[in-house]
Amino acid sequence: MKQATAAIAKPLPDHLFRVHGNSAEMRWESMAGLGYHTPNDRFFVRNHTFTPLIDATTWRLNVHGAGVRRPREFSYDELRAMPSRTYDVAIECAGNGRRFYRTQQHDGAPGTQWGLGAIGVARWRGVPLRHLLNEVGVLPGAVDVLPTGLDAPFEDHGHVRRPLPVDKAMDDVLVAYEMNGGPLPPDHGFPVRLVVPGWVGIASIKWLGDIEISTTELFTPWNTVFYRDVTTQPVKSAFELEWNARVPLGSPRVLRGRSWSGHGRIVRVEVSLDGGLTWRQAEHHGQHLVSAWLPWHIEWAPQRTGTRLLMARATDETGATQPLTIPRHPFGYHFDAVVQHPIHVVNG
Ligand SMILES: Nc1nc2c(c(=O)[nH]1)N[C@H]1C(S)=C(S)[C@@H](COP(=O)(O)O)O[C@H]1N2
Numbered sequence: 507m508k509q510a511t512a513a514i515a516k517p518l519p520d521h522l523f524r525v526h527g528n529s530a531e532m533r534w535e536s537m538a539g540l541g542y543h544t545p546n547d548r549f550f551v552r553n554h555t556f557t558p559l560i561d562a563t564t565w566r567l568n569v570h571g572a573g574v575r576r577p578r579e580f581s582y583d584e585l586r587a588m589p590s591r592t593y594d595v596a597i598e599c600a601g602n603g604r605r606f607y608r609t610q611q612h613d614g615a616p617g618t619q620w621g622l623g624a625i626g627v628a629r630w631r632g633v634p635l636r637h638l639l640n641e642v643g644v645l646p647g648a649v650d651v652l653p654t655g656l657d658a659p660f661e662d663h664g665h666v667r668r669p670l671p672v673d674k675a676m677d678d679v680l681v682a683y684e685m686n687g688g689p690l691p692p693d694h695g696f697p698v699r700l701v702v703p704g705w706v707g708i709a710s711i712k713w714l715g716d717i718e719i720s721t722t723e724l725f726t727p728w729n730t731v732f733y734r735d736v737t738t739q740p741v742k743s744a745f746e747l748e749w750n751a752r753v754p755l756g757s758p759r760v761l762r763g764r765s766w767s768g769h770g771r772i773v774r775v776e777v778s779l780d781g782g783l784t785w786r787q788a789e790h791h792g793q794h795l796v797s798a799w800l801p802w803h804i805e806w807a808p809q810r811t812g813t814r815l816l817m818a819r820a821t822d823e824t825g826a827t828q829p830l831t832i833p834r835h836p837f838g839y840h841f842d843a844v845v846q847h848p849i850h851v852v853n854g
């Protein structure tokens with residue numbers, strides 16, 4: 507394994523990304539006018555350490571543990587020869603929106619000060635984890651499945667790893683080797699990563715090297731300290747608009763955005779263009795997949811110059827709606843309150 511010279515291997519131009527240490531968030535205005543998926547060149551990157559450069563010809567995935575009958579290794583070619591599935595799925599960091607605890611609620615939390623750009627939707631192709639587990643023969647007493655990354659150990663906590671219950675592992679988890687039609691890029695887990703629909707981003711372990719199946723409950727720093735008690739992603743919304751965008755007075759325009767939820771489909775999106783005094787229902791049509799997002803739009807002809815707060819509030823099929831404020835979270839996870847997006851209406 508080699509290391510990329512920078513923490514992130516792909517280019518991080520300023521119009522696509524805001525860099526936070528070893529990680530980088532997508533600028534939402536870079537999704538404007540694009541299709542359903544987030545192109546690889548602007549998909550956010552969350553690295554605990556550095557993107558490793560792995561040689562797929564010598565790489566092996568070791569699947570073992572007390573919970574399996576026939577432990578074995580899989581090569582890249584063996585995985586690619588197995589029956590594959592393709593899923594359109596969002597990956598979102600649990601800390602997405604952390605910055606708004608501080609800027610909107612004046613009660614900040616430590617950690618990466620993400621805006622709303624720590625999410626992306628890609629078309630992932632790979633082998634259902636269920637198939638791999640069936641190959642090795644999961645024993646009736648199996649409890650947890652522990653995927654481990656091959657990136658450098660994080661501080662003194664060892665390799666990045668977080669257990670999944672066997673039930674989720676056998677349900678809809680993908681061992682992915684393609685992203686948006688090509689091989690996984692190095693930053694997103696080449697040669698192989700997990701994709702865990704609806705769950706916090708940390709579940710989707712990149713640079714997979716090892717999967718242990720246990721007969722007891724497993725504990726790692728990633729389910730006892732970091733990302734403790736966070737599993738499914740809540741409801742959120744974002745405008746495909748620059749922060750502090752300048753919008754010309756009078757001319758009708760279409761405001762676009764996207765909403766998503768780890769619990770299921772979005773059923774309603776309301777937008778306020780006056781800081782929450784009045785709300786209008788946004789329109790949506792076209793693709794909306796469970797475990798991904800709903801693109802929506804609303805027409806607007808701004809009538810007064812000045813600063814305005816745009817707000818979007820979505821509701822999912824379980825009835826979960828974005829509140830206006832949420833209680834403090836010590837680690838700043840799951841900021842699902844309505845985000846106040848400032849714009850400036852100017853003489854055109
Ligand atoms: N091996 C490994 N897997 C990892 C991480 C990591 O640092 N190392 N980061 C996790 C976190 S916190 C998130 S949010 C997602 C981000 O995936 P992305 O970088 O492809 O957007 O990967 C997860 N998988």
Ligand SMILES: [Mo]
Binds near residue numbers: 598707
């Ligand atoms: Mo994350």
